[in-house]
Amino acid sequence: MQENAIFAELGDLKLSAVLFDEAFRLYTNKPPTPPPLNPPHRHADYEIFFLLEGTLTLQSEEGILQAKSPAVLILPPLFDHVTKYDVAHGYCMYFNLERKPKATGTLYKKVADTLSRNITVMPLEEEPRFYIEQLAKTISTPSPEGKERHLVALLFSELFQSMIGTASPAEQSKHTRYINGIDLFLSEHYREKIRLTDLAKTLHLCPKQISRIIRKKYGCSFSDRVRDHRLALARTMLETSEDSITTIAEAVGYEYANYFYTLFRKTYGMTPQEYRQKHRIKSADASG
Numbered sequence: 001m002q003e004n005a006i007f008a009e010l011g012d013l014k015l016s017a018v019l020f021d022e023a024f025r026l027y028t029n030k031p032p033t034p035p036p037l038n039p040p041h042r043h044a045d046y047e048i049f050f051l052l053e054g055t056l057t058l059q060s061e062e063g064i065l066q067a068k069s070p071a072v073l074i075l076p077p078l079f080d081h082v083t084k085y086d087v088a089h090g091y092c093m094y095f096n097l098e099r100k101p102k103a104t105g106t107l108y109k110k111v112a113d114t115l116s117r118n119i120t121v122m123p124l125e126e127e128p129r130f131y132i133e134q135l136a137k138t139i140s141t142p143s144p145e146g147k148e149r150h151l152v153a154l155l156f157s158e159l160f161q162s163m164i165g166t167a168s169p170a171e172q173s174k175h176t177r178y179i180n181g182i183d184l185f186l187s188e189h190y191r192e193k194i195r196l197t198d199l200a201k202t203l204h205l206c207p208k209q210i211s212r213i214i215r216k217k218y219g220c221s222f223s224d225r226v227r228d229h230r231l232a233l234a235r236t237m238l239e240t241s242e243d244s245i246t247t248i249a250e251a252v253g254y255e256y257a258n259y260f261y262t263l264f265r266k267t268y269g270m271t272p273q274e275y276r277q278k279h280r281i282k283s284a285d286a287s288g
Contacts, residue, residue, distance in 0.1 A: 004139060008153040010160065012105035017095040017152050018045065019139055042080050045094040046115065049073040050124060050132045052089040058082070058119065070124035072159065074115060091132055095156070110164040122162060130206035131155040150204055178203060178213050186229045191253045196222045230254070231267055238276040245272045 004019040049056055051069040058065045058073070059082040067073050069090070075081060077096075097115075099108040114120065135151045181203050189198070199222070200207045214225050230252040237248045249260035264272050 004148065006148050006152045008149055008156065009100065010153060010157055011107040012100050012103035013108040013111060013160075014098045014100050015095060015152070015156055017093060017156075019093050019135075019148075040080055040082050042078050043075070043094060045077055045096045047075040047079075047092065047094055050091040050129070052091075052124070052129065052133075054090065056090070057084040059084070062118070065119060065121070067121055070129065072120075072122050072124050072128065074120040076115060076118065079119075091136060107160065107164075111160050114163050120163070122159075125158070125162065127206055127209050128155055128158045128162075130209075131158065134204065147204070154204065178205070178210075179217050182210070182214065182225075186226065190226065190230050190233065191251070193253075194226065226253075227263065227267070231264060234260070234264065234272070235268075235275065238272055239279045248272070 006017045006019065008015045008017070049067075049072070051067060051071045051073070053069050055069065056067050056071075056073065058067075058075075060080060097108065097112060131151050131154050135148065135155065138148050138151065182199065185199050185202055186194075196207045196210060200210050203210065205213075211222055214220065214222055218225055218228075220228070234248050234252045237243060237251065241248075243251070245261065246257040249255075249257040252260075254260035254263075261272060264270075264275070268275060270278070
């Protein structure tokens with residue numbers, strides 16, 4: 001059994017996650033009958049289950065808990081239990097937490113207090129599900145250096161934010177980095193036929209989360225943001241060059257000049273030629 005140790009930092013919190021290539025994946029095919037029953041055991045670290053399909057039953061001195069997918073279960077360290085699972089798809093891993101020395105912030109205390117309340121059970125939302133599935137792929141196939149750590153940080157950031165109900169300073173900082181990454185991606189690829197999935201793959205985020213970040217920052221959809229970026233560049237070219245409308249349309253990513261013409265007029269209330277002429281008049285007045 002191969003062990004993969006991954007370390008990540010989230011605000012004032014240091015996280016170490018341990019993935020075992022055999023324990024990480026529960027079942028990907030139909031489970032055996034009857035479902036396996038593990039003997040009573042405990043772990044030195046937190047144990048976390050991601051139930052994508054099926055059910056998981058935990059038996060302890062406090063009774064029997066049955067969770068149905070999609071769900072996340074987190075067991076505290078040194079918690080004696082028996083695990084019985086009947087799942088078609090799920091993952092299990094281990095992690096530990098500690099506070100960064102001399103760090104300011106409250107994320108560690110809030111998370112530690114929440115996890116100290118015995119077993120934690122919560123819904124498995126779309127974003128954490130996306131990250132755990134991506135993480136599973138990196139375990140089984142060669143991946144770029146640092147990708148596992150990046151995915152673990154994203155995964156637990158989403159989980160902890162859901163647990164404590166507010167965005168931490170680390171989450172806010174991460175959000176700013178994503179905005180910068182989105183703007184950089186558009187600057188580099190606006191001439192191409194770009195899709196939301198392309199951007200999500202570049203930033204290792206799920207498409208739904210990208211859409212939410214863009215809407216929160218710009219108040220529009222991904223396609224609207226691409227349009228605005230392209231048309232802003234077109235306006236600059238109309239103001240500063242003598243290029244034809246067709247040339248400008250192609251330069252900012254529009255294959256058909258007629259579509260660019262219609263889009264520009266719908267957005268700014270005038271045609272590209274009218275915009276260019278209006279700008280020239282303003283420039284002449286300013287220079288006179």
